[in-house]
Amino acid sequence: MSSKKRRRREAISALVLERGAVTVGSLAERFDVSMQTIRRDVDKLCEGDMLHRVHGRIELSQEFLNTPFDQRAGTNLLGKQAIGEAAARLIPDGATLFLSIGSTPLSVAQALRCRNNLTVITNNLSAAMVLSEEVSNRIILPGGELRLPDRDILGDDVLEFFGRYRADFGVFGVAGIAEDGALLDFHSTEVRARQKIRASSTRSLLVVDQSKFGRPAPALGDNISDMDMTIIDRLPGGPFTSLTQNISSRLLVAEGEPT
Numbered sequence: 001m002s003s004k005k006r007r008r009r010e011a012i013s014a015l016v017l018e019r020g021a022v023t024v025g026s027l028a029e030r031f032d033v034s035m036q037t038i039r040r041d042v043d044k045l046c047e048g049d050m051l052h053r054v055h056g057r058i059e060l061s062q063e064f065l066n067t068p069f070d071q072r073a074g075t076n077l078l079g080k081q082a083i084g085e086a087a088a089r090l091i092p093d094g095a096t097l098f099l100s101i102g103s104t105p106l107s108v109a110q111a112l113r114c115r116n117n118l119t120v121i122t123n124n125l126s127a128a129m130v131l132s133e134e135v136s137n138r139i140i141l142p143g144g145e146l147r148l149p150d151r152d153i154l155g156d157d158v159l160e161f162f163g164r165y166r167a168d169f170g171v172f173g174v175a176g177i178a179e180d181g182a183l184l185d186f187h188s189t190e191v192r193a194r195q196k197i198r199a200s201s202t203r204s205l206l207v208v209d210q211s212k213f214g215r216p217a218p219a220l221g222d223n224i225s226d227m228d229m230t231i232i233d234r235l236p237g238g239p240f241t242s243l244t245q246n247i248s249s250r251l252l253v254a255e256g257e258p259t
Contacts, residue, residue: 008033009041012058014188016051021059050218060218079209079233080104082254084111086231087207091169093117098162098197099127100172101152101190104207106130108171121165123153123193140165154189162196170201174208176215179239181224181247184217191221198222206230213240 008031015022015030028038046053051060084107091097093115099105099122109127112118119138120131125146128139142161144153172194176184183206185191198204206227213236224230224247231252235244244251 005041009045012041013045013051016058016060021057023057024053025056027058079255080107081111082233083207083209083231084108086252086254087171087205088112088115090205090229091115091118091171095119095169096121096165096167097169097171098122098165098167098201099124100170100194100197101150101154102173104173104209105171108207119167121162121167123158123161125151125153154187154193156189158189159192159196162193162200165200167197167201169203169205170197171205171207172197174206174212175217177208177213177224177240179214179243181243182220183222183224184215185219185221186217188219188221191219195221198226204228209233210236 011031012022012027015027024035024038024042027042028035031038042053042058045051046058051058053059080103083104087108088111091112094117095115096119099109099120101124105124106127109120109124109130112131113133116134116136118131118134118136119140120128121140122128123142125141128141131137132139142153142158144155144157146152147154174183174194175186175190178184183191183194185194204227206224206229208230210233224243227247227250229250229252230247231254233253234255235241235253
């Protein structure tokens, strides 16, 4: 395979991961090639499990699609509340922190309502609104287009935004965790944003509920063993037992923690 063809197919995959679905016609126009060439690319890309072709477009398979934000936010409420409270106990008044997108970081924001004089750097609008209720806090948001219905902001501008600051804590979630500890997300931009937060933080806090262990997602970046602290609601068990044992000194199990 030529390097040009390989780069085009990689770019097509990245575009579908970003948007969930794209039409064959728009791909032909974007890459300035014939429809026949794009169809050959699409047919090859759809030989795996992640992508499939439907009615003139290429899509992510259903198991690799994320669920709507409000649905995620409404699941495992007690577990996420316990995670949020455990994370909040590590963050003192006056701290500077990054808060990433996602429903579990939102639970951390809700638990931080009892803190004062925080500087919060976030692309999570819901978290920003929660923490804006305390007028001593300073809330810093990036520019860009609000992604609905998730109520967050992603894109290259967000990466530059996070790179302009340093924080005591970086608080972020993840879409899934593989058996080898690999951290998975639904979009490569989510991975890059998380990596930028981690690189710019003195202490990284991964907040994730048990349902994320073994959950598939297509975009790969970092490993749970790289985190300074991982906060979960309860131990996942099964094939993840050895993984959690290996990070036991940097693992906080929130359910069972004192309130």
